[in-house]
Amino acid sequence: xxxxxEPTLVIRGATVIDGTGAAARPGTSIVVRGDRIEWLGPxxxxxxxxxxxxxxxxxxxxxIPGLIDAHVHLSSDPGAEGWRQRTEGALGEWLRGGVTGxxxxxxxxxxxxxxxxxxxxxxxxxxxxxxxxxxxxxxFFVDPRARASSAGIxxxxxxxxxxxxxxxxxxxxxxxxxxxxxxxxxxxxxVDPELLARIATAAHRRGLKVWxxxxxxPTRPSEAVSSGVDVLSHAGYLVxxxxxxxxxxTERGNGNYMGVPPDxxxxxxxLEAMAANGTMLDATVALMARIVGRGxxxxxxxxxTYEIVRRAHEAGVxxxxxxxxxxxxxxxxxxxxxxxxxxxxxxxxxxxxxxAATRNGARAIGIEGDYGTIEPGKVANLVILDADPLTxxxxxxxxxxxxxxxxxxxxxx
Numbered sequence: 001x002x003x004x005x006e007p008t009l010v011i012r013g014a015t016v017i018d019g020t021g022a023a024a025r026p027g028t029s030i031v032v033r034g035d036r037i038e039w040l041g042p043x044x045x046x047x048x049x050x051x052x053x054x055x056x057x058x059x060x061x062x063x064i065p066g067l068i069d070a071h072v073h074l075s076s077d078p079g080a081e082g083w084r085q086r087t088e089g090a091l092g093e094w095l096r097g098g099v100t101g102x103x104x105x106x107x108x109x110x111x112x113x114x115x116x117x118x119x120x121x122x123x124x125x126x127x128x129x130x131x132x133x134x135x136x137x138x139x140f141f142v143d144p145r146a147r148a149s150s151a152g153i154x155x156x157x158x159x160x161x162x163x164x165x166x167x168x169x170x171x172x173x174x175x176x177x178x179x180x181x182x183x184x185x186x187x188x189x190x191v192d193p194e195l196l197a198r199i200a201t202a203a204h205r206r207g208l209k210v211w212x213x214x215x216x217x218p219t220r221p222s223e224a225v226s227s228g229v230d231v232l233s234h235a236g237y238l239v240x241x242x243x244x245x246x247x248x249x250t251e252r253g254n255g256n257y258m259g260v261p262p263d264x265x266x267x268x269x270x271l272e273a274m275a276a277n278g279t280m281l282d283a284t285v286a287l288m289a290r291i292v293g294r295g296x297x298x299x300x301x302x303x304x305t306y307e308i309v310r311r312a313h314e315a316g317v318x319x320x321x322x323x324x325x326x327x328x329x330x331x332x333x334x335x336x337x338x339x340x341x342x343x344x345x346x347x348x349x350x351x352x353x354x355x356a357a358t359r360n361g362a363r364a365i366g367i368e369g370d371y372g373t374i375e376p377g378k379v380a381n382l383v384i385l386d387a388d389p390l391t392x393x394x395x396x397x398x399x400x401x402x403x404x405x406x407x408x409x410x411x412x413x
Contacts, residue, residue, distance in 0.1 A: 006034035008052040009380070009406060012043055013059035017390065019358035019373040021351060024390060030063065032380040035406035039376055054408065061400055062388050064354055065374050066100025066127075066381030068361030069335040071233060071282055071322025074115070074129070075107030077148040087115065090326060091126025096411055097333040098396065100381035100404050103322070103365050104131035105211070105233070106188070108149040109160035109180040116181070125409070130184075130365045132211060133177030135199060137190025138163040140249065166195055174202040183365055184209035184230075189249035191216045193223040200228035209366045211282075214238050215252060218245040222270040225279045231320060231364045232274070233282040235312065236305040241270045257300045262307040268315075271308075275316035280364050282320045283309045283356075285346055286338040290325060306345045313348060320364045321357035332397045343393040350393040380406040 009032040016028040029048045031039040039047045074087055094102070104112055109131065116129035140146060141155035141163055149161060156163030159176035177185050185203045187196055187210070196219055200210045212229040214221050214237035221241045224232060232238075239255035242264040260267065274281065288302040295301075313319050321342065323334035335357055342353040362372025370379050382403040387395035402409040 007054070007406075008033050008049050009054040009056070009403070009408075010048060010052040011056045011058045011063060011382070011384070012048070013057060014061055014063040014384070015388070016040060016374055017062055017064045017351070017354055018375065019065040019355055020375070021355050021359075024062070030374065030382070032403070032406045035379055037374060037376050037378050037380050040374065056384070056401065058384055062385045062390075062395075063374065064383050064385065064389065064396070065358040065372055066383055066402070066404065067098045067333075067335050067357045067396070068101040068103070068321070068365070068372065069094070069099055069323055069333065069357075070103040070320045070361040070364050071105050071284055071324045072102045072326075073107060073324070074102075074104050075111040075149065076145050078108045078111035079148065079151050083111070084115070088124050088126070089329070091119065091124065093329070094333045095126050095404060095409055096399075096402060097336070098383040098399050098402055099127045099333045099335055100402070101128045101361065101365070101367075101371060102130070103183075103361070104129060105324070106132055106134040106149070106161070106186055108151075109133065109182065113181045127404075128371070130367065131182055132184045132186040133160040133162070133180055133182040134186045134188050135162050135164045135173065135191065136188040138165060139247075140189045164191065164195060164199065166192075170198045170202045174199070174206050174208065178206050178208060182208065184211050187212040187216045187224075187229070189213070189216055190247065191219055193219045193227055196224060196229070197227040204228065209364070213252065215240040217247055217249040217252065220245060220270075222266075222273050225270065225273045225277050229279060231280040231282050233284065233322070235281055235283040235285065235309045236288060236301055238267055238270060238308055239304065242266045253301070254295070254297070255301070257297055257304045262304055262311055267308065268311070271312050271315040271317060274312065278318075280318045280320050280360065281309065281312050282322045282364065283342070283346075284322055284324045284338075285309055286334065286341045287324045289337075289341050289345065306341075309342070309346045313346070313352065318360050318363070319348070319352070319356045320360045321353070322361075336394070336397050339393050339396055350390045353393055354389060354396075
C-alpha cells in the first residue's frame with residue numbers, strides 16, 4: 001500500500017483515453033498519489049480527494065498516456081562536440097511534447113547509460129530511456145556509425161556493439177550486453193537464422209527483449225519470427241520475404257517493391273506467423289513519408305510500406321509507433337508525425353494509433369507492468385490535450401500539460 005503522506009494530484013472532468021484500446025471515458029477523474037495512479041473513475045465519486053495537493057480542471061480536455069517513441073537514436077556519435085548539451089535539450093523538448101519514454105535502438109552505452117540514469121534521478125529533464133546492445137555479423141563493423149559508437153575499442157568488441165558468428169560464445173555476449181544496462185539485444189545484419197535463434201534464447205533467458213530489423217540478411221522475416229524475436233523494425237523490409245536472400249545488407253532499403261506486391265502469399269504468411277507468435281511490428285512509417293523522394297523507388301516503397309502495415313494490423317499484428325528520425329528543434333516530437341501517418345496513410349483508427357504509441361510501445365520494451373496505460377498501479381505518465389485526438393489525430397500536438405512520474409512538467413524550461 002502506498003504511503004498516505006505522499007502528495008496527491010487530481011485531474012477532474014477529463015475524457016480519458018487509457019491506451020488499452022477501450023473507448024474513451026468522459027467525465028472521469030484520475031487520482032495520483034506519489035508517482036502512481038491510485039484510482040480513476042466517475043467525477044464526484046467519494047474516492048476523489050476533496051483537497052489534493054495539486055488539482056487540475058480538465059473539463060473539455062482529453063487525457064492520454066505519455067507517448068513512447070520506440071525507435072530513436074541518441075548516441076551514434078557521442079564524441080561529437082556539444083553532443084550531451086544538444087541531446088539534453090532535445091530530451092527536454094520531447095518531454096514537453098508529450099513523450100515520456102523512448103527506446104534507443106543502438107548507440108554508445110558509455111554515453112547513454114549515464115544519460116538514462118540522470119533522467120531517472122531527475123537531474124536531466126526528459127523521457128525515460130531504455131536502450132539496446134547491438135549484435136551483427138563481423139562484416140557490419142566497417143560501418144562508420146558502429147565505429148563512432150565504439151570509439152577507442154576494436155570494432156565489434158564493445159559489449160554494446162558485438163560481432164557475432166557461429167563460433168561466438170553467445171551466452172557471454174548476452175551477459176556482457178546486460179551488464180551495460182541494456183533492456184534488449186538488437187540484431188542488425190549478417191546473422192543467419194540458427195545464430196539468431198541462439199541469441200534470442202540466450203537473451204530471453206537473461207530477461208532481455210530481442211529486437212531485430214525485419215530482415216537481417218541472410219535471415220528472412222519469417223525466420224526472424226520463428227527464431228523468437230520480440231519486435232521487428234521497419235515494415236518496408238518485409239518485402240524481402242518474397243525475394244531471394246542476400247548478404248548485401250546495405251541494399252535492405254532497395255527491395256523488389258514492384259515484383260513483390262503487398263498481397264504476396266509469402267509476405268502474407270509471414271504476417272500470419274507474426275500474429276501467431278506475438279511478434280510486434282515497429283513500423284517507422286513516417287520515416288518512409290520523409291524519404292519518399294530518395295531514390296527511384298521512394299514513392300513505391302512508401303506506398304508498399306503503408307499497405308503492409310495496414311495488412312499487418314488487420315492480421316492481428318501489434319503495431320508499435322517508432323520514428324527513427326529527430327524532429328527539428330522547436331517542432332513537435334516526431335512521434336506525432338508517426339501517429340498522423342499511421343492514421344492518414346495506413347488507415348489505423350486514432351484509437352489504434354494511440355495504443356501503438358502507448359501500451360504497444362511499453363510492451364515492445366518490456367515495461368508494460370508499469371507504463372503505457374492509464375490504470376491504477378501504473379506510473380502516472382499522462383498528457384492532457386486541449387482537443388480530442390479521436391476526431392483528429394493531429395490534436396495530439398495540442399498539449400495543455402504533461403505529467404511524468406506524477407509531477408506536472410514545467411512547460412517553460
